[in-house]
Amino acid sequence: MIIVKFGGIVNNLGKEGGRKMDNIDEGTFGALVCRSEQMKEVCRTIQEIGNADVTVLIEGETGVGKKLAARELHKRNPRRKEKIMGYVDCAAIMPEVIESELFGHKKGSFTGSYYDRKGLFEFANGGTIFIDEISNLSPDLQGKLLLVADEGKIRPVGANEYFGVDVRIIAASNKNLEDLVRKGEFRADLYWRLNVLPINIPPVRERREDINSLASHFMREFSAKHSKEYRDTADCYTESLNLMKLEGNVRELRNLIERELFMPGAIKRVAFSEQRKSVIPTRIDYGSNGKVRPLPEILDEVKIKYIALALEEAGGSKTRAAELLGVKRTTLHLMMKQLGIGHSLL
Ligand SMILES: Nc1ncnc2c1ncn2[C@@H]1O[C@H](COP(=O)(O)OP(=O)(O)O)[C@@H](O)[C@H]1O
Ligand SMILES: [Mg+2]
Missing domain, CATH: 3.40.50.300 (P-loop containing nucleotide triphosphate hydrolases)
Incomplete structure (x- = not known):
């Protein structure tokens, strides 16, 4: 056409x-x-x-x-x-x-x-x-x-x-x-x-069933275009894609797949940082304009931020992060689960 x-x-x-x-x-x-x-x-x-x-x-x-x-x-x-x-x-x-x-x-x-x-x-x-x-x-x-x-x-x-x-x-x-x-x-x-x-x-977020098919479709398209082989290990990246917001819809997905072809693991990294941004408070608001906030809420925010910091320093290793935080690995695991960040920080 x-x-x-x-x-x-x-x-x-x-x-x-x-x-x-x-x-x-x-x-x-x-x-x-x-x-x-x-x-x-x-x-x-x-x-x-x-x-x-x-x-x-x-x-x-x-x-x-x-x-x-x-x-x-x-x-x-x-x-x-x-x-x-x-x-x-x-x-x-x-x-x-x-x-x-x-x-x-x-x-x-x-x-x-x-x-x-x-x-x-x-x-x-x-x-x-x-x-x-x-x-x-x-x-x-x-x-x-x-x-x-x-x-x-x-x-x-x-x-x-x-x-x-x-x-x-x-x-x-x-x-x-x-x-x-x-x-x-x-x-x-x-x-x-x-x-x-x-x-x-x-939007794609309302029809997530399309993501996997779109991903393999684009992977095929770009492998052919760049004459670059990609072992279709879609599982490596579709799981990450499924966690993403994809606000740029199919266009964003398509660009991500092209990047993945050249830099395997790219999608996982992007998904990880997107997730982290959405769960880790950038600044903890202890109570601006003199308004006291509920203590459990503040404590949870401090915990999330601190665990994220430890995991970052530990290069993603939970065992090392637990050591840094002075708690057992199982305790850290449980805390992350309770705080609802198990998925997003790993
Ligand atoms: N359902 C789909 N199947 C295959 N490719 C798609 C699909 N939807 C969008 N695309 C691709 O995604 C990109 C963005 O689509 P486009 O039609 O330009 O979006 P819009 O006009 O809504 O901004 C294009 O490269 C397009 O070919
Ligand atoms: Mg358009």
Whole structure:
């Protein structure tokens, strides 16, 4: 598939023919890995609506796979022309430039515009346009977009006449557009126009069953890309991944796997330090603004911090840490369990 990016850069993204591998029940759908029930549901929706010409709104946190889902939607549209999908990232381009990117401009319409330039809607005519991070679109452009969505009409910057285009719009946002509408930050009419078919991709932490499959998928991808063998000892890192928050979602996971390939053990170390950060209080608050805190709470915090310190000095050895703390190894073990840090500090 070809994606026309803003500025006319043409990227060749991925091979065609992903459909041959579609087997949602087995966890694959084109380029998408779908092991969890939530992701399977997303894939089923894409399968059902892929060949319809309806507008689709994809919502989800950053890195959950919105762009990949958009590509799969586009791949399945039989009407797509010359495999082209126009792409514009409203968070990455200056607002003044977006209008000309989308609708094109006439020669002389602003300083430095020496030629007529076609916009993405014209390029993608007969195909799909993917508008990413749509919440960043200015109110003025939201109005112009509504006109294309409703009537298929565009007007290049500096032109007098409107002309018709036939483009399917897929929009994505990492912010909840309905909330923005309520706050008056996004036009309600455009929201309802885009929201014909909503797809919500949940964050990875809500569909942890996907983690292992995604991890092996990326390990295969990167082993091939870097011609580097990796004995698939997934157990070494998936356990650590399962403990991680993965706030950066699939993107974070993918980057971690690539790092693991070059530095085995990297994921374990990252997971360890993330866990530690979340359990060890950085500063113990003995009672700021004269407010006395419950003694057991303070004591627990002191214990956690002190045990972490000892373990650090002992290079992770519990026996040595116990010696440093002047307690038996079994006592330390029990204390860690009671404090709920057994898992996180080891
Ligand atoms: N279900 C999935 N299966 C395989 N790869 C995925 C999946 N979801 C996301 N990815 C990969 O993770 C990265 C981030 O996905 P992307 O679609 O750019 O996220 P978003 O647009 O939501 O920020 C990309 O490299 C993408 O290919
Ligand atoms: Mg994105």
